[in-house]
Amino acid sequence: MPALLTVRNLTIRFGGITALNDVSFDVAEGHITGLIGPNGAGKTTCFNCITRLYQPTSGEVLFKGEDLLRCVPQQIAGKRIARTFQNVALFDHMSVLENALVGYHTRFPGGLAAWGAETAATREAMDVLDRLGLAGIANRPAHGLPFGLRKNVELARALMVRPELLLLDEPAAGLSHDEVSALGDTIKRIARDFSTTVLMVEHHMALVMRISDHIVVLASGKTLADGPPDAVRANPAVIEAYLGAV
Amino acid sequence: MPRPNAGLLTRVAIAVAVIALLPWVVPSFLVFDLIYVASYAIAILGLIILTGMNGQISLGHGAFMALGGYVVAVLAHSAGWPYWIGVPLAAIASGVAGLLIGLVALRLAGVYLALATFSLAVATPSFLKHYKSITGGFDGMSLQPVQAPAGVPLSGQQWLYYVAWAVAGVVFLLSALLVRGQFGRALRALRDNPIAAVSFGVNPYFYKTAAFGWSAVLAGIAGGFYAIPTAYVSPDTFTSALSITLLIGAVLGGISTFWGALVGGIVVEFLPLVAQQINAAAPSVVYGVALILVMMFLPDGIVGGLLRLTYRFRRAPPQPALESSTPSAAPVTVGPQSRE
Ligand SMILES: Nc1ncnc2c1ncn2[C@@H]1O[C@H](COP(=O)(O)OP(=O)(O)OP(=O)(O)O)[C@@H](O)[C@H]1O
Ligand SMILES: [Mg+2]
Numbered sequence: 001m002p003a004l005l006t007v008r009n010l011t012i013r014f015g016g017i018t019a020l021n022d023v024s025f026d027v028a029e030g031h032i033t034g035l036i037g038p039n040g041a042g043k044t045t046c047f048n049c050i051t052r053l054y055q056p057t058s059g060e061v062l063f064k065g066e067d068l069l070r071c072v073p074q075q076i077a078g079k080r081i082a083r084t085f086q087n088v089a090l091f092d093h094m095s096v097l098e099n100a101l102v103g104y105h106t107r108f109p110g111g112l113a114a115w116g117a118e119t120a121a122t123r124e125a126m127d128v129l130d131r132l133g134l135a136g137i138a139n140r141p142a143h144g145l146p147f148g149l150r151k152n153v154e155l156a157r158a159l160m161v162r163p164e165l166l167l168l169d170e171p172a173a174g175l176s177h178d179e180v181s182a183l184g185d186t187i188k189r190i191a192r193d194f195s196t197t198v199l200m201v202e203h204h205m206a207l208v209m210r211i212s213d214h215i216v217v218l219a220s221g222k223t224l225a226d227g228p229p230d231a232v233r234a235n236p237a238v239i240e241a242y243l244g245a246v
Numbered sequence: 247m248p249r250p251n252a253g254l255l256t257r258v259a260i261a262v263a264v265i266a267l268l269p270w271v272v273p274s275f276l277v278f279d280l281i282y283v284a285s286y287a288i289a290i291l292g293l294i295i296l297t298g299m300n301g302q303i304s305l306g307h308g309a310f311m312a313l314g315g316y317v318v319a320v321l322a323h324s325a326g327w328p329y330w331i332g333v334p335l336a337a338i339a340s341g342v343a344g345l346l347i348g349l350v351a352l353r354l355a356g357v358y359l360a361l362a363t364f365s366l367a368v369a370t371p372s373f374l375k376h377y378k379s380i381t382g383g384f385d386g387m388s389l390q391p392v393q394a395p396a397g398v399p400l401s402g403q404q405w406l407y408y409v410a411w412a413v414a415g416v417v418f419l420l421s422a423l424l425v426r427g428q429f430g431r432a433l434r435a436l437r438d439n440p441i442a443a444v445s446f447g448v449n450p451y452f453y454k455t456a457a458f459g460w461s462a463v464l465a466g467i468a469g470g471f472y473a474i475p476t477a478y479v480s481p482d483t484f485t486s487a488l489s490i491t492l493l494i495g496a497v498l499g500g501i502s503t504f505w506g507a508l509v510g511g512i513v514v515e516f517l518p519l520v521a522q523q524i525n526a527a528a529p530s531v532v533y534g535v536a537l538i539l540v541m542m543f544l545p546d547g548i549v550g551g552l553l554r555l556t557y558r559f560r561r562a563p564p565q566p567a568l569e570s571s572t573p574s575a576a577p578v579t580v581g582p583q584s585r586e
Contacts, residue, residue, distance in 0.1 A: 092439070
């Protein structure tokens with residue numbers, strides 16, 4: 001499989017803290033790649049570098065061969081890269097449908113033609129909401145929804161980008177046991193139906209091991225291991241630094 | 247393009263009918279007041295878009311009104327240009343100024359932006375006094391009163407009333423078209439969560455500057471229709487209190503829907519008159535009390551309160567997503583956050 005995303009020698013410092021220290025890994029096209037590691041390992045920081053919210057100190061992030069570090073944050077979605085946030089980041093005073101439609105922002109034609117595209121965008125949004133069980137609450141404001149639904153709204157918004165790369169930051173966090181097992185199927189289904197590559201940060205080991213094709217382990221800002229789930233699970237360094245503690 | 251629902255069209259039709267009939271049923275001094283209501287409503291609409299939808303707090307829109315009013319006045323006074331040329335030029339001048347201020351505003355968030363814009367409002371009267379040769383300085387400039395065109399059976403005042411409200415109607419319609427769909431969603435997304443909005447491709451520089459520019463266009467037009475009925479402008483016409491009054495009007499009327507601009511315009515024009523009767527010594531106290539009462543009991547402003555009342559009346563649960571897609575008060579921080 002060719003790499004869709006290549007992270008090479010990525011380093012970022014915040015004052016005295018080196019949050020990422022020479023991190024390199026590939027995300028293969030069509031795969032679900034898990035990004036795991038203890039708290040503070042630098043997983044979210046890595047997402048923030050890829051989506052350009054953070055400016056790395058050095059290194060490269062190549063998406064389909066293009067250097068993302070030359071982009072500004074608002075250009076990332078246009079490259080068909082979408083993400084969710086660890087602390088669910090919705091537009092609280094907008095409806096569920098409107099939240100999803102913001103995901104379509106970069107796909108609107110320019111100028112007055114944007115008005116003409118509204119119907120098609122809304123139809124597509126309703127379809128995505130329907131797939132995630134949100135169609136019935138499309139007109140409800142995002143604030144005040146139960147946590148699990150809020151996370152689904154975030155997912156719907158990201159899917160409206162029609163992403164080629166979908167970055168999920170702890171999709172299972174805060175969900176109930178049943179919700180987590182449903183989530184695993186949802187992510188696999190989404191990856192297939194929307195033919196998107198997934199890079200997923202997750203602490204829920206059972207979920208990661210079940211759905212990932214490939215796993216990257218970070219610890220203290222360094223790449224600790226990188227390989228298929230079975231190899232990672234058996235890796236002594238990983239067990240010592242992370243899995244043993246779970 | 248999304249179609250407006252039938253209920254909305256009915257309400258708009260009723261509003262248009264009421265506005266068209268009012269001059270024939272109210273005493274003529276009230277017609278004069280209602281011209282100012284149109285002016286205030288246009289300016290407050292700009293604040294509803296800028297502050298209510300986009301989260302940028304401006305305490306300086308009186309300055310854009312001043313610019314608009316003076317463009318109309320100077321052109322009429324010194325060059326004899328008619329108002330129908332002056333008002334569009336006022337809109338353009340104010341819009342350009344708004345874009346420039348909007349660029350500066352990108353670097354300021356919440357209360358800092360409020361303070362910076364307020365300094366604009368404070369500086370305006372002395373600025374106007376200083377450039378005497380253009381502005382007429384302290385004494386201001388007087389203008390020709392408006393006459394109805396030959397053959398139109400209306401008084402000058404009635405004619406001006408209809409022109410002002412027709413312009414208000416056009417401006418409301420254009421604004422509604424502008425914020426329907428992608429543009430309006432981008433404004434509100436930036437207000438609710440700038441980091442997430444940017445991550446989905448919303449360019450904060452473009453949308454925030456555009457919101458500032460458009461709201462200034464509206465304030466410029468409002469300034470024109472503030473100067474024309476008075477037939478006189480002076481630095482005291484556009485004090486810093488005007489800027490505060492506009493924001494109070496927006497909050498009292500209801501910053502979450504365009505109807506709030508209409509109600510806010512009525513409140514701003516008539517509350518001081520009512521306040522005068524309640525307590526002649528301190529009308530601003532009555533203003534303050536009214537503001538506190540509305541904030542306590544009607545967090546969505548008067549329009550929000552009315553909507554809730556009609557829902558209760560119909561015994562139907564409110565559907566917040568339809569009518570109030572913006573929050574009652576704009577969040578104060580819109581600047582970049584350090585994490586995520
Ligand atoms: N904006 C920032 N300013 C300063 N330090 C930061 C910033 N963002 C992240 N860090 C630091 O970088 C390190 C990695 O943080 P990060 O959020 O990436 O961890 P994580 O792997 O996502 O952890 P968790 O599993 O808890 O979410 C931490 O020490 C964190 O404090
Ligand atoms: Mg994290």
